[in-house]
Amino acid sequence: MRQRKIQLILGVAILLSMRFLCTSADSANTPKVPNALTIVNNFTTPVLVEIWSGSKLAYNQGNVTGTDQKKIQTVVLVSNVAPGNTLDVVPPDGVKEMLVIFGTDQGVAGYIYLTDAKIADYVGTGTLTLEANGQTTFQ
């Protein structure tokens, strides 16, 4: 009886490990390409970055307006000194429009707005750069 139990446990263990190998092999054959958005800070100071998804997005006096707006990146500080001046973000699948809000940390005054950039036709990858003159470019 005890021997049959051990055989049963071994059998289940073998089946489980086979399933694991199978899944790994399937993933390797069809690797998923992740979305990738890189933010580059070439501004004069460290900046705060907050990112929203949705459509018809706009920043208006502390509020983000639009349709189905959803915060996909909470505020994070990005240095203005390389190599720490980049932020890699993985937007959720299906996101086509994003609003990137740039701010500065004013201590007791809080996080204060600098500028924003809307990425309207996002196709899964790209680099958004905040230049020293405050303009943004997306490639």
Added chain:
Amino acid sequence: MFFCLFAASCTATNEPAGEPSAIKPPPLLLPDKQVIRVFAPVNLSTQAGIINFDFDSTMAPFSALMIFKTNPPTVSPGKDYLSDISSCWGGATNMTTHPWNNFQVVLDAAVSGVYVCDPLSPIAPLSNTLVRYTGSMTAGTYYWVILGYEADYRLTYSSPLYKFTR
């Protein structure tokens, strides 16, 4: 959907709702005034060459762009106007004959919309004729603000004070 049974509620709920950002708008230079939004040059940026001062002053019958060098203007506690504009470098306003389209003033090398400050005239502190060009904007720290006035010249609107480096 529920509210669309009633036409009035339906209209209200169809308007885009705002969600709060953790990044707040910059405080106005004159905090008790209504907001004039400004866009460029971005606060704390570095500027070279031609500068486009971008804003929206459509709500104000009269407006003024004021640019200050080195020192920001002074606002006395409890007051609602600028009490010291001695560091004024230049600006423009539709209270005189300066061109004004409510959206942009260009500081250019040849055809500029920015005029010299007149320190002897605190009531109308911008020259009618003496133009500022990029060539006279030396290296340093500058501040700029847009102020808005009612038709009876009451100061009613203010933008934040933005800083840039040349």
